[in-house]
Amino acid sequence: xxxxxxxxxxxxxxxxxxxxxxxxxxxxxxxxxxxxxxxxxxxxxxxxxxxxxxxxxxxxxxxxxxxxxxxxxxxxxxxxxxxxxxxxxxxxxxxxxxxxxxxxxxxxxxxxxxxxxxxxxxxxxxxxxxxxxxxxxxxxxxxxxxxxxxxxxxxxxxxxxxxxxxxxxxxxxxxxxxxxxxxxxxxxxxxxxxxxxxxxxxxxxxxxxxxxxxxxxxxxxxxxxxxxxxxxxxxxxxxxxxxxxxxxxxxxxxxxxxxxxxxxxxxxxxxxxxxxxxxxxxxxxxxxxxxxxxxxxxxxxxxxxxxxxxxxxxxxxxxxxxxxxxxxxxxx
Numbered sequence: 001x002x003x004x005x006x007x008x009x010x011x012x013x014x015x016x017x018x019x020x021x022x023x024x025x026x027x028x029x030x031x032x033x034x035x036x037x038x039x040x041x042x043x044x045x046x047x048x049x050x051x052x053x054x055x056x057x058x059x060x061x062x063x064x065x066x067x068x069x070x071x072x073x074x075x076x077x078x079x080x081x082x083x084x085x086x087x088x089x090x091x092x093x094x095x096x097x098x099x100x101x102x103x104x105x106x107x108x109x110x111x112x113x114x115x116x117x118x119x120x121x122x123x124x125x126x127x128x129x130x131x132x133x134x135x136x137x138x139x140x141x142x143x144x145x146x147x148x149x150x151x152x153x154x155x156x157x158x159x160x161x162x163x164x165x166x167x168x169x170x171x172x173x174x175x176x177x178x179x180x181x182x183x184x185x186x187x188x189x190x191x192x193x194x195x196x197x198x199x200x201x202x203x204x205x206x207x208x209x210x211x212x213x214x215x216x217x218x219x220x221x222x223x224x225x226x227x228x229x230x231x232x233x234x235x236x237x238x239x240x241x242x243x244x245x246x247x248x249x250x251x252x253x254x255x256x257x258x259x260x261x262x263x264x265x266x267x268x269x270x271x272x273x274x275x276x277x278x279x280x281x282x283x284x285x286x287x288x289x290x291x292x293x294x295x296x297x298x299x300x301x302x303x304x305x306x307x308x309x310x311x312x313x314x315x316x317x318x319x320x321x322x323x324x325x326x327x328x329x330x331x332x
Contacts, residue, residue, distance in 0.1 A: 003062070004029040004151055004183035005050065010059035010069075012045055019045040021207045023059070027151070027183055027200075032174065033212075034186040036194040037204035038230070043187045046204070047153050050185065051084055052077035064150035083144030085154040089136045091128040091143075098124040100139055105146035114142040118176055133161045134169040141173060145180060152177065152184040158193065170197050191231055195219060203227050225330055228264045233293075235270075235304040237263045241329070249279070249298035250324040260332035265324040267293060270306035278319040285314055296322055 005027040012019040020042040027033045035043040048054045050061055052068065052075060061069040063082060068075040091100050097120060102111045115121050118138040128136055137157060144152050157173070158166045174197050177184050188194050194201050195215040202212040211223040222228035225236065239246040241257045248263050250270075255261065272282075272294060283303065285294040287310075294306045294314045304322065314320070 002029075003027065004031075004064060005185065006060075006062040007046070007050065008060050008062075010046070010049060010061060011057045012042075012049060012054060013057050018042075018207050019054075020049070023207070023209055025202050025209055025212050027185060029183055030178075030181045031199045032177060032184045032186065032197065033200045033202060034188055034194040034198040035202050035204055036188060036191065038189055041204045042207035043189075043204050044155055045207075047155055047185065047187050050151075051082050051153050052080050081147075081150040083147065083149035083152045085137075085140050085144050085152060085157050087156045087159055089128070089140040089160075091136060091139055093128050096125050096127055097131070097139055100128070101142045101146055103143060103146070110146065114145055117145075117180060118142045119172070132165075134165050134172070137161070137169055138172070138176070141176060145182065150183065152182055154184065154186045156188055157186065158188075159190075166193075173197075195231075203230065205230075220326065221328060222264075225262060225264065228328065233267050233305065233307070234264050235267070235302075237265070237298075237302050237304065238332070239263055246329060249300050249302065250304070250322055250327070253327050253329060255329045257329060257331050262330045262332055264328045264330065265304060266326065267305040267307035269325045269327075270304060271323045271325075272296065272306050272308065272314065272320040273323070274312070274314070274318055275321050276319055278321045280320050280322045282314045282316055282318040282320060284316050287313075296320060298322065 003026045007023055007025050010023040011021050035046055037043050049056050055074050056069050060067055063080055067073055068080050098111055101114055105111050120138055158170050161169055200214055201218050202209045211227055219231055222231055228234045237248050239248045239261050241255045241261045246253050246255050246261055279299040280296045283295045283297050285292050292308055295303055297303050
């Protein structure tokens with residue numbers, strides 16, 4: 001089996017509202033794919049369709065080599081070999097850790113193995129309210145893994161954790177899934193979370209998948225300006241391409257396009273060189289301790305940002321030369 005999940009041209013409507021449209025993507029066995037997009041883009045609908053909580057209006061869904069949703073088929077959720085991790089964990093409050101995990105497991109040996117996998121050995125008798133948020137999340141994951149599902153689905157699984165805990169828990173969850181060789185699909189609106197935890201990311205908007213790729217390629221080569229802006233900090237400079245190049249205040253860049261274009265640059269790929277004769281001027285800066293974000297106004301009046309180290313400190317009014325690397329050029 002080359003794919004653990006295949007979603008092919010899936011459509012779901014709610015009256016006149018389109019939940020997802022012509023949705024297609026695949027997930028390799030043992031890998032983690034994240035559906036990333038703004039609120040209301042259809043990512044949770046996609047997850048619910050895979051889980052079987054919703055019936056599709058068109059297309060097909062295959063899980064573990066078997067078609068589970070299609071024009072003439074709808075396998076109920078409990079028969080799909082799909083484990084679900086919810087945003088609020090959905091633990092049984094009156095059951096201890098062993099009972100929660102054992103709800104879907106066969107035998108105490110399986111429960112003990114799962115608790116060891118998620119690092120909760122020794123907490124078997126605790127009730128959910130006696131656990132931290134991160135521990136509750138790991139109980140929820142262990143319970144989802146208990147019946148040995150073909151895939152794990154997780155809807156915003158870290159959103160209830162504070163920022164510092166969220167980073168640690170998602171790192172732990174990723175390691176647990178890798179150690180158990182589990183296929184997983186996550187849903188999030190958090191770009192940093194998606195890029196850091198996933199092997200592949202599917203960016204969604206308006207019910208459609210716009211681009212699917214590994215995090216590095218996705219970030220460096222976004223398919224259009226919307227994806228570029230959604231995935232992280234991006235600045236756009238207008239220009240006109242001709243004869244295989246486009247001239248901008250940031251430099252001359254090669255391109256196969258012609259006519260009006262937008263040149264996208266990431267702040268971390270912009271460098272500044274202080275020089276009284278520089279053709280750009282520093283407008284302001286934000287200092288974060290580990291780095292600083294400096295805004296400069298170019299000779300043509302456009303503004304760009306540079307994410308730099310802590311030194312030197314660029315005061316407003318400082319004249320600089322600006323250089324950018326790795327631009328992506330889009331037609332207008």
